[in-house]
Amino acid sequence: xxxxxxxxxxxxxxxxxxxxxxxxxxxxxxxxxxxxxxxxxxxxxxxxxxxxxxxxxxxxxxxxxxxxxxxxxxxxxxxxxxxxxxxxxxxxxxxxxxxxxxxxxxxxxxxxxxxxxxxxxxxxxxxxxxxxxxxxxxxxxxxxxxxxxxxxxxxxxxxxxxxxxxxxxxxxxxxxxxxxxxxxxxxxxxxxxxxxxxxxxxxxxxxxxxxxxxxxxxxxxxxxxxxxxxxxxxxxxxxxxxxxxxxxxxxxxxxxxxxxxxxxxxxxxxxxxxx
Numbered sequence: 001x002x003x004x005x006x007x008x009x010x011x012x013x014x015x016x017x018x019x020x021x022x023x024x025x026x027x028x029x030x031x032x033x034x035x036x037x038x039x040x041x042x043x044x045x046x047x048x049x050x051x052x053x054x055x056x057x058x059x060x061x062x063x064x065x066x067x068x069x070x071x072x073x074x075x076x077x078x079x080x081x082x083x084x085x086x087x088x089x090x091x092x093x094x095x096x097x098x099x100x101x102x103x104x105x106x107x108x109x110x111x112x113x114x115x116x117x118x119x120x121x122x123x124x125x126x127x128x129x130x131x132x133x134x135x136x137x138x139x140x141x142x143x144x145x146x147x148x149x150x151x152x153x154x155x156x157x158x159x160x161x162x163x164x165x166x167x168x169x170x171x172x173x174x175x176x177x178x179x180x181x182x183x184x185x186x187x188x189x190x191x192x193x194x195x196x197x198x199x200x201x202x203x204x205x206x207x208x209x210x211x212x213x214x215x216x217x218x219x220x221x222x223x224x225x226x227x228x229x230x231x232x233x234x235x236x237x238x239x240x241x242x243x244x245x246x247x248x249x250x251x252x253x254x255x256x257x258x259x260x261x262x263x264x265x266x267x268x269x270x271x272x273x274x275x
Contacts, residue, residue, distance in 0.1 A: 004230055006036050011231040014051065015238020019059040021258045022197030023178020023204060025235070026052045027108055027265055030173070035272075037227050041097050045173065047223045049212040051232055056178070056208060059239040060201040066243075068194045074202025077181075077189075080160045081167020081203075082210055088171030089214035095172075098273050104173045105270035111183045112262035162188050163203075170207040171214065178204040179262060193252065 010032040017024035029048040033039040039047060063069050092100070162184045170177040181203045185196035 007227050007230040008234040011234030012238040015055050015235035016242045018055050019239035019242025022200035023182045025055055027179040043223050046215045049208050051235055053208040053212055054232055055235040055239045056201050056205040058236045062240050062243050063198040068198035070199040071202055074199040077163045078203045078206035080163035084164045085167035085171040085207055085210045086214050088168045089211045092172050101269055102273040105266040108262045108266035111180050112259040114183050116259045171211045177207045
């Protein structure tokens, strides 16, 4: 199979993951670039951040009109992770690749486990009827958002810690953080799965932008445009079309699909790191 076809197929899968599940683009893009497209591991993280930034922006635009994006919650969640993102981005190229790969795999497996355990609770959340939101009160809905989106029982310190941790993961591993943002938003902030998917895109976009800017400043990126171009193009198209995925499946079904995807990727990468 030619490199062009592989790049298009990989990009489509990454776009569908980000657009339909709110994360998983970076966690799929990095191994795809390294193992399938032959990109040097040192460049794969930076290239992945570029792909995830463009794709998550597209997916966010697609989800913006659904009412499932808690913009202020996502922006606040990402803001506390800015400094950890910058620090981890500067540290990433100094650490051995097997260590980064193993850490990546373990975090993905832990996140998948929490997602699978929380499926029943998510199903209960999804079954609750949502109050109607008249178009004329959209501004009021946004003003009420911080109170409804950030469950007060979780505490601000726990929320800040989760955001800082996601920022560090983004900078260190070259991913947008969405594969951890979704389970965190569900379990820590108690968001329904659909709201977590949309809000995760805000977190992913902001984290990716910060980490990408830091990496480009400190080390740059070298990747064949013949690989990167088709990958990004297919990812953007996949993200735009993925809205239909969230419309056809329930929140718990999306949550289980995301968890299984994470476990499969984590297993593959952990085996590679050990062997």
